[in-house]
Amino acid sequence: MKRQSDLYGTIWKIVRRIPRGKVATYGGIARLCGFPRHARLVGYALHNLPHGADIPWHRVINSQGRISLPRSGALRQMALLEGEGVVFLRGRVPLHVYEWKGKRKVR
DNA sequence: CTAGTGACCCAAC
């Protein structure tokens, strides 16, 4: 894989910390990384993540509690989350219940 | 260098 930027590595590292049965938002991950305005980069990082890596990418969703992937990918992601006990209501995850707050935000 | 793109976010209407 290419080094590209250490930002990806940082993001992957955080994503790897998300507990099973919980979810995190793109913006939330960005905050935990210390980059409050880099929500999109989280999306990039996940899109660019190395094949076969041990990264629970499926636990990352958007701030609306919905899956950002196109239809087919969304189904796969939803299946993985449900397999961990995450419940979808009307096609979305209630963040107030399942959102994982990291240990603390960098402020 | 500029321009376009994107697994995003949010305030306003």
Add this chain to the structure above:
DNA sequence: GGTTGGGCCACTA
């Protein structure tokens, strides 16, 4: 509740 438009910033051509 839904849509619109602006902002954000790394990456690519």
